[in-house]
Amino acid sequence: MIFNLDLESEVPIYQQIVDAIIYGIATRQLKPGEPLPSVRSLSADIGINMHTVNKAYQILKNDGFVLIHRQKGVMVNTELPGVEPSFLEKLHADLKNLTAEAICRGLSREALVEQVQKIYQQMMDERRG
Amino acid sequence: MIFNLDLESEVPIYQQIVDAIIYGIATRQLKPGEPLPSVRSLSADIGINMHTVNKAYQILKNDGFVLIHRQKGVMVNTELPGVEPSFLEKLHADLKNLTAEAICRGLSREALVEQVQKIYQQMMDERRG
DNA sequence: CAACTGTTATATAATATGTATAACAGAGAT
DNA sequence: ATCTCTGTTATACATATTATATAACAGTTG
Numbered sequence: 479m480i481f482n483l484d485l486e487s488e489v490p491i492y493q494q495i496v497d498a499i500i501y502g503i504a505t506r507q508l509k510p511g512e513p514l515p516s517v518r519s520l521s522a523d524i525g526i527n528m529h530t531v532n533k534a535y536q537i538l539k540n541d542g543f544v545l546i547h548r549q550k551g552v553m554v555n556t557e558l559p560g561v562e563p564s565f566l567e568k569l570h571a572d573l574k575n576l577t578a579e580a581i582c583r584g585l586s587r588e589a590l591v592e593q594v595q596k597i598y599q600q601m602m603d604e605r606r607g
Numbered sequence: 608m609i610f611n612l613d614l615e616s617e618v619p620i621y622q623q624i625v626d627a628i629i630y631g632i633a634t635r636q637l638k639p640g641e642p643l644p645s646v647r648s649l650s651a652d653i654g655i656n657m658h659t660v661n662k663a664y665q666i667l668k669n670d671g672f673v674l675i676h677r678q679k680g681v682m683v684n685t686e687l688p689g690v691e692p693s694f695l696e697k698l699h700a701d702l703k704n705l706t707a708e709a710i711c712r713g714l715s716r717e718a719l720v721e722q723v724q725k726i727y728q729q730m731m732d733e734r735r736g
Numbered sequence: 737c738a739a740c741t742g743t744t745a746t747a748t749a750a751t752a753t754g755t756a757t758a759a760c761a762g763a764g765a766t
Numbered sequence: 767a768t769c770t771c772t773g774t775t776a777t778a779c780a781t782a783t784t785a786t787a788t789a790a791c792a793g794t795t796g
Contacts, residue, residue, distance in 0.1 A: 492784080497704050518741085518742095526786085528787095530784085532742080547742085548793070549741045558712065560713055561709075574630070578629050580690075580698065580727075582632050583691070590727060591720055597703055598706050598719060598720075645772065647773095659753085662753090675773070677773050739796080741792100744790080747789105748788105751785100753780100754779100754780085760773105760774080762773095763771085766767105766768085
């Protein structure tokens with residue numbers, strides 16, 4: 479599992495960790511049941527504070543992507559969350575904002591849809607390759 | 608122009624204003640050349656501070672969505688910005704995160720694409736209706 | 737017992753967000 | 767000229783978020 483963090487980004491570090499792990503699960507670089515590094519080892523590896531990693535893990539736990547056993551550690555959930563209403567709300571709100579700006583800038587529906595298709599396909603290819 | 612702001616949201620107020628105006632331009636509720644309310648009148652209308660509105664206007668100005676004349680006021684740019692690399696970068700990054708979570712949750716490519724198509728179409732319908 | 741888990745607590749610093757108040761410069765209206 | 771309206775700038779303040787630092791606790795494993 480490779481973390482490509484940008485400490486200068488406006489995106490919080492803990493959010494970048496959350497995104498990276500969800501991406502890893504989507505592409506099956508991280509498989510259900512697979513253990514994740516401990517908060518201490520991961521924070522030491524990427525040179526940040528323990529609590530920043532812990533915050534990311536707590537978010538992933540609350541969203542159902544990982545299971546945390548207090549002594550055993552953290553692992554990818556064997557039963558990943560489904561398409562819940564809260565996710566659909568976030569998806570719709572984000573897509574609405576992106577689409578509005580795309581329309582203002584003259585990006586065609588076909589070009590936008592193609593982008594989504596391409597990203598989805600690339601992720602599914604990584605899943606097998 | 609209707610602003611539906613949520614002061615309890617985790618999304619900053621100035622960002623909600625930016626999103627609302629870009630949405631208004633996309634749906635042509637706001638037309639190129641049309642004047643926007645002054646920072647003072649808008650902030651008074653929605654009951655927030657002048658600087659919060661000003662911050663939103665500055666962002667829209669830097670992105671090319673509005674023109675600001677120091678004495679005349681703010682208006683929608685008659686030459687809206689095109690599909691610039693910085694926008695494509697943001698679009699790709701956001702779509703990547705949304706798609707990764709969608710895949711984890713078992714949302715099919717068809718369902719995701721349909722969402723995008725639907726949102727795009729609804730916005731183009733508002734543009735005419 | 738020692739080493740490792742996640743968890744909790746406290747403290748500190750920097751940044752982001754939002755408000756409050758005031759002043760400035762330029763344009764237009766009366 | 768005076769008044770009012772623009773955006774702009776400055777200062778100050780309060781709060782929340784982000785990130786770090788250090789320490790301790792409880793339970794498991796070797």
